[in-house]
Amino acid sequence: MKLKTWVSLALLLAIGIVLQIIEPQLPLPVLGVKLGLANIVGILAMRRYGYREMLTVNLLRVLLASLLRGTIFGTGFWLSLSGVLLSTLMVIAASRLTKLSTIGLCILSSAAHCLGQILAICVIWSSIYLIGYLPVMWLLSVPTGMLTGYLSDQVLNRLPKEA
Amino acid sequence: MKKNQLFKLMNKSDIILVAVLVVLAAILYAVMYFGIGTAESGGTKVAVVTYKQQEVLRIDMTVDGTYTVTATLGEVTIEVKDGAVRVEKETSPYHLCSIQGWVSHSNTPIICLPNDLVVVIENGGSGSEDVIIG
Numbered sequence: 339m340k341l342k343t344w345v346s347l348a349l350l351l352a353i354g355i356v357l358q359i360i361e362p363q364l365p366l367p368v369l370g371v372k373l374g375l376a377n378i379v380g381i382l383a384m385r386r387y388g389y390r391e392m393l394t395v396n397l398l399r400v401l402l403a404s405l406l407r408g409t410i411f412g413t414g415f416w417l418s419l420s421g422v423l424l425s426t427l428m429v430i431a432a433s434r435l436t437k438l439s440t441i442g443l444c445i446l447s448s449a450a451h452c453l454g455q456i457l458a459i460c461v462i463w464s465s466i467y468l469i470g471y472l473p474v475m476w477l478l479s480v481p482t483g484m485l486t487g488y489l490s491d492q493v494l495n496r497l498p499k500e501a
Numbered sequence: 502m503k504k505n506q507l508f509k510l511m512n513k514s515d516i517i518l519v520a521v522l523v524v525l526a527a528i529l530y531a532v533m534y535f536g537i538g539t540a541e542s543g544g545t546k547v548a549v550v551t552y553k554q555q556e557v558l559r560i561d562m563t564v565d566g567t568y569t570v571t572a573t574l575g576e577v578t579i580e581v582k583d584g585a586v587r588v589e590k591e592t593s594p595y596h597l598c599s600i601q602g603w604v605s606h607s608n609t610p611i612i613c614l615p616n617d618l619v620v621v622i623e624n625g626g627s628g629s630e631d632v633i634i635g
Binding site for chain 1: 510511512513514515518519522523525526527529530533554608609610612614617619621
């Protein structure tokens with residue numbers, strides 16, 4: 339891998355960590371819902387560099403952000419990790435197998451993230467009641483996915499082409 | 502203008518994905534709503550409080566009262582009134598479970614993630630043989 343790629347990925351990772359840390363502070367009309375802004379970074383890494391880079395950036399992002407916030411290895415960390423793993427794998431599979439646009443990929447990513455989190459909490463608490471939140475989360479993942487997808491598209495268009 | 506731009510960016514498979522998501526959400530909602538805890542009335546309702554997957558309290562919901570449980574971030578006050586239960590007071594960053602308010606149906610759990618606390622309503626259940634006779 340070229341040095342320039344390494345540095346760009348490190349920058350993306352840094353942006354992702356910052357987004358992930360400041361995101362819960364943003365006031366939103368619906369409580370407990372996040373926009374998933376940090377996901378933009380993963381999509382950028384995939385579109386510009388590749389699938390493996392996306393996985394690396396996303397996993398390191400969750401790991402380092404929770405390390406910096408001091409929540410590492412807590413319940414929230416495992417939820418975050420399983421959400422990000424499932425969503426990244428789904429996005430990789432979808433972008434290979436289907437013709438989803440960036441917006442579609444972001445919606446899928448958001449929905450898969452919710453699913454991963456819910457599955458993780460079901461395993462941790464050995465209870466299936468939280469699946470009841472999934473319909474609401476999936477419906478909300480459509481507008482948030484559209485927003486992050488649109489933002490990713492805009493950033494991709496404005497970034498200079500990789501030499 | 503901007504709206505058109507957004508829809509131009511979405512293609513056919515995106516629309517299909519959104520449709521699939523909405524349908525799945527609807528099916529799941531229907532299953533959750535009708536599948537679990539259909540008995541809205543009848544039988545003794547019991548509010549079961551679990552802390553870190555361990556049952557700490559079993560409250561008869563026909564009797565009004567206030568109960569206190571010690572959880573991860575401090576004391577959690579649970580109130581039962583008129584066959585409904587709520588978390589009255591708790592320590593957490595967003596206070597989601599006290600904002601949720603009164604719950605009287607067994608398909609709606611009260612979950613306080615920061616406190617590792619879950620309140621679920623059960624219909625009858627173990628230890629209430631009176632239900633079978635009555």
